[in-house]
Amino acid sequence: MQTIADEVLIANIAKGDRSAMEALFARYRVRVFKFVLRMVRNEAVAEELNSDVFLDVWRQAGTFEGRAAVSTWIFSIARFKALNALQRRTEDELDDERAETIEDDADDPETALAKKDKAAVLRQCLAELSAEHREIVNLVYYQHKSVEEVSGIVGIPEATVKTRMFYARKKLSELLAERGIERGWP
């Protein structure tokens, strides 16, 4: 079966074609939802943001210039909305979130290791990364974005993309070390 190119769908959306909008939404809804969910860590907010992202796609399709891939454009909209949502979060919400995320802080490293295998500890550490680091880790590992694509989505130079990912991983090493797992550099 032939797949209609994203660019063709965007051109049709710009003309008000709802079926093209449905097709593009079907193509990206899960990936964008997971991306914003990873950043805002709240399902209800992620749902709202997901539809807001595609609402912007509908409204701005006519302005899409094709300088970057459609997916890069969509993810950059999603990122912007997720960052705005994070800025709007109240301190109370963030406190609740921290309490949920850092569930085993009271355990000493040996206890934590005994309770969980390495993979589970690694997942916990990945969840504890900052929004900036969660974002780049998600884009590289889950969204399979190249250095160039991440650069386009995040709006930073490619060299910075690489070093930001490195420091996200370095932070991960530190979090693992706090739980008794030394993995070397980074």
Add this chain to the structure above:
Amino acid sequence: MNAANNNAANNSARGPSMREPSEVELLLPWYAAGTLNRREAAQVEAALAADPTLAERLEWVRAEFAQEIYINEEAASPPDNDVKALFAKIDALPARRPAVSPSTPTLADRIAEFFASLSPRTLAWSSAAAALVIALQAGVIAGIMFKDKGAGGYETTSVQPTAPGDGTYVLIRFQQQATAADIASFLAANKLSIVEGPLGGGLYRVRVAPTKLAKPALTDIVQQLQNDKVIGFIAATE
């Protein structure tokens, strides 16, 4: 102290890095994800073959990669009815030109088809001709355009002439950069309808009112319309 312990010491120091990572180290996450180009992938593979510690680091990268996938796959998915929520938001937006059946082309479609049917050379000629006539008085233009039409002006697929009736009309040439969507929006916003065209010079005869307006009222309308970005030229007709 072996290299691994040194690395651990670096980490446990929690301070600034004691060395800068190599380019290959920086690329490991993309290598694991399979998103490097062939040249970069070959560069990483050569380094991995020469450096066992790099291979160990790659194993950690792969572990992170696997767990990030796991986290996302285990996380919630968007609700099944999310497309309805999206279109509810879209429908709540101010009215936008609807998608229409191809069997009932709108004026915008016909304008778009017309522009699309012109070769760049024809379009340039059309613009040049229009630029020339703009220098003339509006009343004279109308006269010239209508006289010349029967004398061999170019014929294209166009809006068919309709009986002018008692309405009030203007001649309009749209900006070359204006898109069909721009023109359709302009016409809809101002409740205008094209009754004839394109005439020579890319002009369109446009009805601005269903009844005959007094000259001052028509002048006001023309002045108002000529400020729109899609208008290249506009003149009242008698």
